[in-house]
Amino acid sequence: xxxxxxxxxxxxxxxxxxxxxxxxxxxxxxxxxxxxxxxxxxxxxxxxxxxxxxxxxxxxxxxxxxxxxxxxxxxxxxxxxxxxxxxxxxxxxxxxxxxxxxxxxxxxxxxxxxxxxxxxxxxxxxxxxxxxxxxxxxxxxxxxxxxxxxxxxxxxxxxxxxxxxxxxxxxxxxxxxxxxxxxxxxxxxxxxxxxxxxxxxxxxxxxxxxxxxxxxxxxxxxxxxxxxxxxxxxxxxxxxxxxxxxxxxxxxxxxxxxxxxxxxxxxxxxxxxxxxxxxxxxxxxxxxxxxxxxxxxxxxxxxxxxxxxxxxxxxxxxxxxxxxxxxxxxxxxxxxxxxxxxxxxxx
Amino acid sequence: xxxxxxxxxxxxxxxxxxxxxxxxxxxxxxxxxxxxxxxxxxxxxxxxxxxxxxxxxxxxxxxxxxxxxxxxxxxxxxxxxxxxxxxxxxxxxxxxxxxxxxxxxxxxxxxxxxxxxxxxxxxxxxxxxxxxxxxxxxxxxxxxxxxxxxxxxxxxxxxxxxxxxxxxxxxxxxxxxxxxxxxxxxxxxxxxxxxxxxxxxxxxxxxxxxxxxxxxxxxxxxxxxxxxxxxxxxxxxxxxxxxxxxxxxxxxxxxxxxxxxxxxxxxxxxxxxxxxxxxxxxxxxxxxxxxxxxxxxxxxxxxxxxxxxxxxxxxxxxxxxxxxxxxxxxxxxxxxxxxxxxxxxxx
DNA sequence: AATAGTTTTGCAAATGTTTTCATAAATCGC
DNA sequence: GCGATTTATGAAAACATTTGCAAAACTATT
Numbered sequence: 143x144x145x146x147x148x149x150x151x152x153x154x155x156x157x158x159x160x161x162x163x164x165x166x167x168x169x170x171x172x173x174x175x176x177x178x179x180x181x182x183x184x185x186x187x188x189x190x191x192x193x194x195x196x197x198x199x200x201x202x203x204x205x206x207x208x209x210x211x212x213x214x215x216x217x218x219x220x221x222x223x224x225x226x227x228x229x230x231x232x233x234x235x236x237x238x239x240x241x242x243x244x245x246x247x248x249x250x251x252x253x254x255x256x257x258x259x260x261x262x263x264x265x266x267x268x269x270x271x272x273x274x275x276x277x278x279x280x281x282x283x284x285x286x287x288x289x290x291x292x293x294x295x296x297x298x299x300x301x302x303x304x305x306x307x308x309x310x311x312x313x314x315x316x317x318x319x320x321x322x323x324x325x326x327x328x329x330x331x332x333x334x335x336x337x338x339x340x341x342x343x344x345x346x347x348x349x350x351x352x353x354x355x356x357x358x359x360x361x362x363x364x365x366x367x368x369x370x371x372x373x374x375x376x377x378x379x380x381x382x383x384x385x386x387x388x389x390x391x392x393x394x395x396x397x398x399x400x401x402x403x404x405x406x407x408x409x410x411x412x413x414x415x416x417x418x419x420x421x422x423x424x425x426x427x428x429x430x431x432x433x434x435x436x437x438x439x440x441x442x443x444x445x446x447x448x449x450x451x452x453x454x455x456x457x458x459x460x461x462x463x464x465x466x467x468x469x470x471x472x473x474x475x476x477x478x479x480x481x482x483x484x485x486x487x488x489x
Numbered sequence: 490x491x492x493x494x495x496x497x498x499x500x501x502x503x504x505x506x507x508x509x510x511x512x513x514x515x516x517x518x519x520x521x522x523x524x525x526x527x528x529x530x531x532x533x534x535x536x537x538x539x540x541x542x543x544x545x546x547x548x549x550x551x552x553x554x555x556x557x558x559x560x561x562x563x564x565x566x567x568x569x570x571x572x573x574x575x576x577x578x579x580x581x582x583x584x585x586x587x588x589x590x591x592x593x594x595x596x597x598x599x600x601x602x603x604x605x606x607x608x609x610x611x612x613x614x615x616x617x618x619x620x621x622x623x624x625x626x627x628x629x630x631x632x633x634x635x636x637x638x639x640x641x642x643x644x645x646x647x648x649x650x651x652x653x654x655x656x657x658x659x660x661x662x663x664x665x666x667x668x669x670x671x672x673x674x675x676x677x678x679x680x681x682x683x684x685x686x687x688x689x690x691x692x693x694x695x696x697x698x699x700x701x702x703x704x705x706x707x708x709x710x711x712x713x714x715x716x717x718x719x720x721x722x723x724x725x726x727x728x729x730x731x732x733x734x735x736x737x738x739x740x741x742x743x744x745x746x747x748x749x750x751x752x753x754x755x756x757x758x759x760x761x762x763x764x765x766x767x768x769x770x771x772x773x774x775x776x777x778x779x780x781x782x783x784x785x786x787x788x789x790x791x792x793x794x795x796x797x798x799x800x801x802x803x804x805x806x807x808x809x810x811x812x813x814x815x816x817x818x819x820x821x822x823x824x825x826x827x828x829x830x831x832x833x834x835x836x
Numbered sequence: 837a838a839t840a841g842t843t844t845t846g847c848a849a850a851t852g853t854t855t856t857c858a859t860a861a862a863t864c865g866c
Numbered sequence: 867g868c869g870a871t872t873t874a875t876g877a878a879a880a881c882a883t884t885t886g887c888a889a890a891a892c893t894a895t896t
Binding site: 258 | 605717
Binding site: 837838839840841842843844845846847848849850851852853854855856857858859860861862863864865866 | 896
């Protein structure tokens, strides 16, 4: 093994071993073309022998990039965020960046503390999830001159550039699809909207579109259910067991929709003959469930990758981030879990 | 807003604003009890006014901890890793640590490069996934004096302490369960085992347990299917459509099992009457699918949390990590997707 | 009011790099 | 071979902190 028995081997250790100065070793890493081949070789073996590993902390205090990007998400427990983070990470890793990841669990207060921590680490860029954040968060960001993008949601005028889908549009697509199938007796199920602007936007627009079409969702059919298959299954089973059931159920995301599907089946209903069920997200598995779920595809991979590319570009080329927002369009995916209300009645 | 128009405000900026020396400001953060309340107050307002944010990079070169832990996983795209990372992150965040996350996509070569990058960042600890790693990775780790744990898998004698489940045991549990139900015509489906010691261990032990009971799995019934619901659905549908089908199917994980379930249903079979299907993992949703999946629970949350606690303890108290390995036991969860082969035939 | 003891603060050195500037070495044209 | 360029290297300052040591400012005691 290397002969550096232990202890911190630094750039001067290497310099001594190679019988050159520390500056030369530094150049070996940063501007190798300035060295003549012979010295390069000497240093090369010295590095190898000593087992030297560069110290980015020491570089960073010279204003050199830290090579890290802070990624702040609600949670990894939802597959969709895991997917977007993975895509983001892959995109930035290509350019040599590593991500510093933290989750706030939908507690927007914690976001501020985490953001501060990221800044202490002198991250080169910041990604936040969603458009809504504490005013203190934005102010902190304003003071720093550090690139930041809001990932996952899109809206036209936002405080920082955003890359994501328009949740209003997603909600509208799915609501209009249900209406176009002739459904009038419609139930809704959304996750709690506190600290979750995505869910909030979806719910609001769905209810509005329905209202515009003259459909009112009765109190009892407007459900709030925590993000979990089992909770949703339970609630829908209950809903379908008691009295007349709706002919369609709009769920705020595919997880809820999956649970709803199981719940309806457990209550003895046939999907889509007795009840149409839709989600939003097109999560992994939504295409394969029986019956395959009609939903709105939110392109998580694309969002993560574009967010990563955009941010890295801003970091490296110091381009300002004005007008870097980009909308990744959601698309309706019709599968087997929905059916025309007439078709259903005809049976 | 703060009056520091812009530019890098550092500790001396704060010092000037508070009319004290830089050392005193440093002490304000690191040993506030040494300051008298009046000075503390002065500095407090100065920090606020200038919008100062500490520079961890500058601290780190004094041998002070960086407050980061490097987490190296195969991918976030599998819910189970996302869950374990989330639990780990939560556990270490409690103690003020932030994670540096990177994935190698099952390419063990990339692991070395990522590990080096982590070390350049002077992480305080390292987490690797699984037991199997390139020799170069271990050697690099050996040279450093940095705590490291292998997360997810457990084995008795490993090169670094490990915290996880015993995949052999998990495989044995599920195989013995199927045998105990009287099944003899058994098919298997596992993901590609290259670069994935977990899948490898499971497959090996399942086949061995079956062989010990005198059950041979025909070539055509020993499937290798990529980790995806749709691939698994397709393969199982094919399997069940052509000729006589097995009475039981053992899948390497719950994702494959979920797809298998859909595939069997799509082929017109009833689960568990016609075919019993089992997975390994007890992923989210496995309990709620119809029929609920019999599986082996791998306690991801527990593993992530224990790994985090153990590593942080080693970092803070400088305890050496010898004998820190811990086995989180997998448990068989019997649900509705399995049935005695006699019960099935009786129908 | 002087002394001893204690608490609080500042100075300067140290940390591991990069970078500017200056100098030494190599190369070139003749 | 000689000066003029060009190229390669080293010395020292700079970066944003922490910390050992010593000086200064208080308190308490007489």
